[in-house]
Amino acid sequence: MIQSNKRPPRFAEWILARLTRSVDERSLLGDLKEEFEEICDEKGFSVARLWYWKHMFRSALSYIFFHLYWSFAMITNYMKIALRIIKRQKGYSFINITGLAVGFATFLIIFLFIQWELSYDRYHLNSGCIYRVAQKYYGHDHAGKDKIAMTPYPLGKTMVASFPEVVSSVRIVRRNEMKISAQENSYFENMVFFTDPDFFTLFTFPFVSGKCESALRDPNSIVISERMKEKYFGSHDAMGKTIRLDEAFDLKVTGVMVNMPKNGHFVTDIVIPLETYRLMRNQNLDEWRGGSGYTYILLTKEASPVELEKKFPALVEKYITGGGRHRRDLFLQPLTKIHLNPNLDAELGTTIDVRTLYLFGTIAVLILFIACINYMNLSTARSVQRMKEVGIRKVVGARRQQLIGQFFSEAILFTLIAFLLSFLLISLALPIFSRFVERELSLAHLYHFRFILWIVALILFVGLLAGSYPALTLSRFRPICILKTGLIRVGKRMSLRSVLVILQFAISIVLIVCTFTVRDQLQFIQHHDVGYERDQIAVISIKDPEVRENFETIKTELKRNPNILSVSSSTYLPNRILDQTTFNWPGREEDLEIGTYFGNIDYDYVDLFELKIVEGRNISRDFQTDAGGAFLINETAVKSLGWDKPVGRELIHWNENKGRIVGVLKDFNFHSLHREIESLTLYLEPRERNYHLSVKIRGGHIPETIETLKNTMTRFSSGYPFEYRFFDDIFNDAYRSELRLEQIFIIFAFIAIFIACLGLLGLAAFAANQRTKEIGIRKVVGASVSSIVFLLSKEFVKWVLIANVIGWPVAWFTMKIWLQDFAYRTHLGPGLFFFSTLMVVIIALCTVSYQAIKAARTNPVKSLRYE
């Protein structure tokens, strides 16, 4: 008669099993099952199920009533006591809750940030199967990066044709500074995408109007985002309207897409078929050489990217290198990992180093940990005042578990209050932090079912962690000792508490030393002699080809202004020279290749940037021959060429332009200080590829001179807006991540030391309180205030010093690694460590001495009056 398929509802059974005590459980469930089966036979399965559920609910209710009623009553009592304590001991509670709240706020803000960074590109339906193909060059790097995100145009199609696991491919060509006109509006747009028609099926970007499958089929079509629609068409409908590209091509709007999410490794507002690009630039898209497109491929669900990568070398050999000398590899990047890899050249969007995320995560956990330690420390310190309560509770019959439960529920209550407070802090701090990390973080990301669960778990975890120590120690006291003496010996517990304080301060020390080191390195960068001048130089980037034609006229006109000391045009500014080539000279052996960076300059470049010539002379208008071709090379280039007398020797530039080396430049840092100085060649070419116009301005006359500049420039190029920046700002751009790191360290070090000091303040107050009588007697006997302050502070200072000893090696090691990123770095001297220590000791001393002085100055009559 056993009908295995007709069993009671599993879920109901499970709930009952959870609710009932182990003793009852088996027979209760058995009883229910027995009756269930009888009903099953008499009235059918569904009736029986209903019956079972009904019983489950009613039983559950009565169980909850029976078992939770009493514990609930106790919890209410615990909460009442906890709230009374908060009210009565306002100072302690304030310190405790503030510390926890600040810790929480820091933790959650960092959590939001990390969460955001990891969410990149996950919104595509196919995101798990999309890969980008990128290249790695061997023995050949560009500004320190030997990997590049761009690949040849025909690569994607070839992959689809040759590998069965590649379903489809999409190429993207990005162009900046494209002139887009529609209606009366005309702007220059960056991040204009030219791509294959499959773009919107491979990636997931929903459309407001138009069809995503067919929007890019016609070469004369264009898809714009809602933002762009707003910008060019206002509230009018954009579909079917015409947009003019570069004042030559008329494109019809075939789709309006929802603005792309900000957490994508690319964000574009304008998507145009690649075919249009081919027609515009007369580009051969079947050409394997070069490669300035991005290739994305979609793999089948079962395909293994590792297996696919193994087939790449054959393809590279067949189509790209074809027996050539330069070795290179293709490799796949999962779409969702692109944002986390900063090592590729020509990246489409912003990237972040995963190590930065680890660093942030570590700091978040540490700060929350410091806050928890505070809670533990303060509540154990305070425990002495609660001895009597514990004693009475025990005498009245509280079991140890109940006391543990009480202290835990108290800790959780504190955590909860702190947590609510932290939301206030977060809403204040989040906008600042977002601006700072250049992301748009919002609290709304927290209001998600999954995160709410996480947060509940976090509150419980922090509550339990923070409450664990007081709960376990306080509940252990023997009531007789407490009630008889009213005191308990604190000696032994001091040790754990001091360990906790030492830990807190060690963490703070590490953060402070890191802050100082980063700061030091930044100072070093600012003051390091990079070999060129960067003050009071305004830089205008030249986009208009017409301006380049009229360079000489513009320069002459500008120089007429007495406040303009010098004007120069060049491809690059001396802080970032990116073009690469190999040296060539008459009689060079065919396979002798010496690489060099190079850039075009004009006659005034060397003077304006105050570069130094160590041999030969500067390029000059006085020498007729220079106009025909003249080179300046740096000392490193001389070394790598191995020429004894470089001046006067002939070089060939790009196979056609011959010229002589007229001088040797003193080495200067034409890359950031992360990198060593390499070979450099500067070539006299006052017009071609000269994208920067640098203007040296006399000090104190900057605003009016900029005005003149603006007038002159707009006269020569009407269609282009006038934009300028100062060279020292551009110079600092290269160190933006370091500047940011410095500020982040400052903030977090401050928070850490703040929380640690809160804890110290509480402990000092406790210690002073504990020793009230001792202090009174000492004073009566004749101790001075200062000797008592010393007595009270001694111990804390000792702890802080021990913390330093622990913190130093950790900080030293971390910063050693960090500094290795720089070719030119500051010395990690002992001064820095001593200074940090001194600072922390002073801060700690100030915190403690307030309490100490207060205690030392109390009238002994008061402290000794009560027995």
Next chain:
Amino acid sequence: MKELSKAEEMIILAIWRLKENAYGVTIRRQILRTAKKDYTYGTLYGLLEQMVRKDYVERVKGEPTPERGGRSKTFYKLTPTGIEALKKAMEVHRSVWHGITEMTFDTVSLS
């Protein structure tokens, strides 16, 4: 000794009547039949637990049976204290209800 509550009294009586066969299902049915009270198992087990603590009844572990999905029955048996309490309850009942019949109510309502 404290007096038995109404519910306790019913359960003890049910167990006494069921003798060897007093376990969850039968106790619940007995109460349902005699007192027309549909206790849930949750309530029943709660009450039984209390009575075990008060030492009115005791548990006897039964053998697991296949009909119950391999779960064993827990039988309940009256303890001497339980029987004592029951007797006392009966006495109280008798004295409290002494001389009162249905007829009495009829006359009261008539007057």
